[in-house]
Amino acid sequence: MDEPLKPSQPLQPSLHRQHVAVAAPSQLWLGGDGRLAPDPVGLTGVFHADTRLLDRALVTVDGAEPESVGVSVRGGRIMVDGLARNIAGETLDPAVRVVQTWNTEPGTVRHRIELTTSLPRVDCTLAVHLSADFATMDAVRVGRRTDRVEPEHHPVDGAHDAARLVWAADGRSVVVTAATPGARIVTAIERDEDDTDGFPSGHPSLVWSATLGRGEPFRAEWTAALEDAGAIVRAAQDHDAAGQANDEAPRGAVGGLLATSLTQLAGLRLVSDRAPDAPFLAAGAPWYFTLFGRDSLWAARLMLPRDSALAAGTLRALAAYQGKQRDVDSAEEQGKIPHEIRARELVVSHGPGGDQLRLPPVYYGTVDATALWLCLLGELWRTGRAPDAVRALLPAAQRAADWLLGAATGPRGFLAYRDESGHGLSNQGWKDSADAMQFLDGRRADGPIALAEVQGYAYQAALEAADLFDELRQPGGGQGLREQSSALRQFAADLRERFREGFWVDDAEGKFPAMALDGGGTPLDAPGSNMGHLLGTGLLDADEARIVVDRLVGPELFSGFGIRTLTTAAAGYWPLSYHCGSVWSHDTAIAVRGMLADGFRSEASHVARALVRAAESFGGSLPELFSGIGSDESDRALAYPAACRPQAWSAASAVVVAQALVS
Numbered sequence: 001m002d003e004p005l006k007p008s009q010p011l012q013p014s015l016h017r018q019h020v021a022v023a024a025p026s027q028l029w030l031g032g033d034g035r036l037a038p039d040p041v042g043l044t045g046v047f048h049a050d051t052r053l054l055d056r057a058l059v060t061v062d063g064a065e066p067e068s069v070g071v072s073v074r075g076g077r078i079m080v081d082g083l084a085r086n087i088a089g090e091t092l093d094p095a096v097r098v099v100q101t102w103n104t105e106p107g108t109v110r111h112r113i114e115l116t117t118s119l120p121r122v123d124c125t126l127a128v129h130l131s132a133d134f135a136t137m138d139a140v141r142v143g144r145r146t147d148r149v150e151p152e153h154h155p156v157d158g159a160h161d162a163a164r165l166v167w168a169a170d171g172r173s174v175v176v177t178a179a180t181p182g183a184r185i186v187t188a189i190e191r192d193e194d195d196t197d198g199f200p201s202g203h204p205s206l207v208w209s210a211t212l213g214r215g216e217p218f219r220a221e222w223t224a225a226l227e228d229a230g231a232i233v234r235a236a237q238d239h240d241a242a243g244q245a246n247d248e249a250p251r252g253a254v255g256g257l258l259a260t261s262l263t264q265l266a267g268l269r270l271v272s273d274r275a276p277d278a279p280f281l282a283a284g285a286p287w288y289f290t291l292f293g294r295d296s297l298w299a300a301r302l303m304l305p306r307d308s309a310l311a312a313g314t315l316r317a318l319a320a321y322q323g324k325q326r327d328v329d330s331a332e333e334q335g336k337i338p339h340e341i342r343a344r345e346l347v348v349s350h351g352p353g354g355d356q357l358r359l360p361p362v363y364y365g366t367v368d369a370t371a372l373w374l375c376l377l378g379e380l381w382r383t384g385r386a387p388d389a390v391r392a393l394l395p396a397a398q399r400a401a402d403w404l405l406g407a408a409t410g411p412r413g414f415l416a417y418r419d420e421s422g423h424g425l426s427n428q429g430w431k432d433s434a435d436a437m438q439f440l441d442g443r444r445a446d447g448p449i450a451l452a453e454v455q456g457y458a459y460q461a462a463l464e465a466a467d468l469f470d471e472l473r474q475p476g477g478g479q480g481l482r483e484q485s486s487a488l489r490q491f492a493a494d495l496r497e498r499f500r501e502g503f504w505v506d507d508a509e510g511k512f513p514a515m516a517l518d519g520g521g522t523p524l525d526a527p528g529s530n531m532g533h534l535l536g537t538g539l540l541d542a543d544e545a546r547i548v549v550d551r552l553v554g555p556e557l558f559s560g561f562g563i564r565t566l567t568t569a570a571a572g573y574w575p576l577s578y579h580c581g582s583v584w585s586h587d588t589a590i591a592v593r594g595m596l597a598d599g600f601r602s603e604a605s606h607v608a609r610a611l612v613r614a615a616e617s618f619g620g621s622l623p624e625l626f627s628g629i630g631s632d633e634s635d636r637a638l639a640y641p642a643a644c645r646p647q648a649w650s651a652a653s654a655v656v657v658a659q660a661l662v663s
Contacts, residue, residue, distance in 0.1 A: 012141055013043035015286070016623070016639035021076045021104040022267035022285050022646060025049045025233055026226055028104045029286065033068040034080030043140070043286060046109050046174070048226035049233065050289070050343060052140055053167070053174040056131040056203060057224075059100060059113060061210075062086055062124045066098040075263045076104040084115075087122060095119050096212075104267075106235030110179075112221040121213045126220055127186075128206045132167040132174055137287055138348050151204055165204055171229035178206050179221040232343045232361075233290055236269040236279035238309065250662040257615045257622070261654035264621065264646035265303070269310075271317070272341065278316035279309070283340075284624060284647035291317055292340045293369030294430055295649055298586060301376050302593070302652035305659065308385035315377055316389070319396040323364055323403075328420045331365040331428075335403030337373045339366035339428075358423040365424040367417040370400050370407075371457035378464025381471075394472055401465045401484055404458060405491055411521035412502045414450035414495075415458050418519075429454060429516075430587075431530070431565065435572065436579040437516055440507075440526040442571035445518040452513050453533035455499050460537040462492040496539055512551050513544075526570040527551055529563045529587050535594025545598045552591055553603055560631025561614040562588040563607065568628075575628035575638075582640055585611065585622035589653030592660050601660070608660035611653065613637070622650045 017032035027047040031039050036057040038044065046054035059066065066082030073079075080100040089095025096117045103110040113126060135146035152166040163178040163185045186205045212218040250258060268282045272291055281303075282288065283295035300307075300314040323336035331339075340346075341362050348357040359365070377397055381390045410416020417428040427436050429451040437445040466488040469481040503513045505523045514523035515530045531548045534540050540548065551557060556567040562583035566573050573581045588611055595604035610631075615622050617637040624647040627638035 011143070012642040013039070013143070014041050014641040015043055015643060015645065016618075016641050018042045018044070019071050019073050019078050020285060020645065021073060021078050021102065022264070023076045023104045023106045024235055024268050024270045024282050025228075025231060025289055026104055026106055026109065027285050027289065028078065028102055028109055030071070030078060030080070030102070032071075034071040034078070034082070034100065035065070035068070045135075045140070046224060046226065047137075047286060047289075048107065048172075048174075049228040049231035050137045051172055051228060052135045052137075053132055053172065053226055054130060054176075054224060055133040055135070056129060057111065058129045059098065060125075060127050060129065061096065061098060061115070063127075076267060078102040078104075084124075087117075087124065089118060093118065096122060096124075107226050109224045109226070110221065111223070112219065115210055115212050115218045117212050118214060121211070124210050124212075126208045126210045126218070128222060129203045130165065130176060130205065131203045134167070134169055134172055136344070137289075138346055141287060142348065163206065165206075173225075173227045175225040175227075176206070177223050177225070179223055180208065180219065183208050183220070183222070228343070230343045232273045232341060233270045233282070234273075234276075236271045236313075238269070238279050238313075250658050253612050253616060253620075254658055254661050256620050257612060258654045258658050260621045261646075261651040264651040265299075265648065268646065268648050268651075271313075272320065274320035275313075275317045277313075278320070279313035280317045281310065281314070281648040281652075284644040284650070287644060288340075288647075290340060290342055291321075291338075293318055293337045293366050294339070294372060295647075297337075297369060297372040297376055298590070299648035299652040301372070301379065302586070302589065302649060302655050304376070304379060304383065306655060308380060308383055311376055311380045312386045312389035315373065315380070315393055318369070318373055319393055321362055322396055322399060327364075330360045330363055331419075331421065331424060332362075333364065333403060335370070335399035335401075336364050337366070337369040337400065338362055338364050339369060339425075356423060357425070359425075363424070365417075365419060365421075365428050367407075367415060367428045367451065368430070368454045368457055370403050371415075371454065371461035374400050374404065374461035374465045375457060378461075378468055381464075381468055390468070391472060394468075397465060397468065398481070398484060401462075401469075401488060404461060404465075405484075405487055408458075408491070408495070410448045410450040411517045411519060412450070413498055414502070414517065415454050416448035416450040416517075418448040431579040433578045435577070437518075437524060438526065438566075438570070438572045438580065439524050440567075440570050445516060445524055447519050449519065450517040451530065452499075452503055452515055453530045455495060455503070456534040456537035456539045459492050459495050459499075459539040462488040462495070463538065466492075499539060500544075509551070509554070509556075511547055513540075513548065526572070527557060527567040529557060529565045529584075529591065532563060532587065532591030532594060535591060535600075536597030537594070540598075542598075545600070549595060549598075549600050549603050553606060558607070558610070559583055559628050561610050561617075561626070561637040563591055564628040573628075576640060577628075578625070578640075581628040582625045583614070583628050583637075584625045584650075585614070585647070585653045586649035589649075589656040593656045596656075596660060604660040608657045611657050612661070615654075618645075621645065622653055623647065624650050 045052040061084040064086040070081040083094040084096035210218040283292035469485040515528040614637040623643040
């Protein structure tokens with residue numbers, strides 16, 4: 001018998017059936033049945049910053065786990081309803097109900113357990129079995145084993161002190177404290193071989209001797225205080241993301257999607273140590289709980305109609321890390337906006353014998369973040385809601401504009417990218433997986449690669465910056481701003497003409513803009529969702545925009561739930577490919593936003609309704625991405641198991657959906 005094929009790289013944990021509560025920089029992930037214990041398939045644990053601190057907090061009643069009968073999530077709270085089936089009742093009905101309530105706040109997780117019964121009296125042992133592994137996010141993501149961290153035991157000392165366990169290593173710690181009196185700590189050393197409480201060996205446990213009866217519940221509570229002294233991000237102290245609604249909330253499915261999404265976004269608000277008063281949205285849970293150039297900027301742009309303070313904070317946070325010099329290892333360049341920041345180097349293995357992705361703590365390997373930063377700055381200025389913040393960022397804008405003017409060094413004079421370090425991202429646009437850029441026949445493109453959407457961003461950024469510099473130039477002065485403005489307008493005009501000549505291609509369905517040009521200047525001939533990002537940038541004329549819209553809503557790209565990343569006609573199309581056939585919520589929403597800007601309201605509403613249908617398949621929210629399988633094959637959108645949620649730009653997409661569907 002042939003041996004089964006082995007995957008070339010470790011499978012990421014499944015996330016689609018898990019339950020998550022986020023309060024940046026903290027996260028709680030429970031299994032589909034509400035358990036917090038190592039899961040061979042899915043992600044579980046208590047996380048803070050870039051580390052899983054607790055990997056187990058398992059409840060037993062008289063040595064047996066309750067049988068889960070329901071899990072509900074609301075904001076930062078998860079409720080797990082269960083039955084202690086090992087305790088017999090007077091009838092066949094379950095006699096003991098176990099309700100666990102988890103609350104997540106920045107730096108704190110609270111766990112409350114309530115036992116109720118139909119019996120006159122029950123005496124039982126309630127225990128919570130704990131362990132910590134302090135696994136880094138990159139280790140968790142690829143299933144790499146991490147040695148357990150042993151706790152310090154702090155027994156009860158006096159009537160007013162609580163039982164306490166402390167795990168600590170390398171500036172990270174978790175302190176578990178029993179908030180309910182009467183708890184004791186049982187450790188592995190204290191257990192006998194004939195221990196009948198069912199405690200798992202090797203794990204310390206918080207234990208209560210519980211007495212309850214009909215109408216007299218027993219309640220126990222403990223807290224976990226989370227700390228990472230080396231973290232470079234922490235919770236924002238400003239208002240939450242739902243606080244600046246400037247219109248009446250829509251009703252029905254759209255209103256539900258918007259409300260859920262705003263709650264999710266409230267849990268993603270962070271600040272960095274370099275700009276502690278500049279809030280931004282972490283890119284997403286679980287892997288991207290930090291500042292990302294592209295993701296945080298797009299989320300802020302989508303949220304701009306509701307929250308100008310978030311836009312200003314995101315711009316300021318990224319400006320604090322703006323590049324100052326050329327460095328091949330980090331891809332830093334003067335004036336460049338970073339791709340992501342972390343406290344430590346990020347290392348991701350590509351499988352046995354494969355290369356490693358190694359990103360330094362501040363990494364600049366992105367071709368689009370600088371242009372997107374200028375786009376958001378110009379859009380914020382035009383709202384008139386944060387003029388002082390925009391003026392203060394003028395020097396950073398000038399540096400970003402200089403980078404933009406000098407960055408068009410790729411094929412045919414377009415903005416392009418190539419990883420020069422040998423260990424960075426091979427693709428540096430939003431579709432950043434290794435196979436994302438390919439031709440219709442499945443061949444991968446060689447770099448340097450010039451992405452279609454990046455040229456659209458650059459065009460808009462140049463004109464936004466030019467208008468801004470003209471308006472902020474002092475009368476009779478500002479020679480540098482005048483010259484820079486003129487150069488930016490010429491750059492935009494030349495880029496528009498070159499794009500028309502270099503990117504438009506034909507197939508059996510007619511003309512369309514290619515996803516990208518390869519290193520030789522050859523257009524990639526597979527239609528993709530990238531063209532949707534061109535809408536609303538001004539790079540296309542009215543006839544060209546019409547062609548793009550028609551392509552996006554055609555059967556090869558439109559699934560009925562959203563816009564596929566790659567045409568179904570491509571050899572490399574696969575509905576469960578990360579970037580070559582799946583549907584990304586934000587990608588579709590950006591196209592909707594562009595349709596609205598260019599006057600295609602009917603088509604925008606059509607596509608927005610598809611996103612609402614997709615959200616209904618996922619409990620009323622939009623995940624990072626989902627399968628490209630269409631509504632002609634399935635009556636619901638199908639999950640991409642490893643999709644992150646909540647994801648900032650996916651949740652922020654609800655704002656655009658509401659704009660398209662609520663007149």
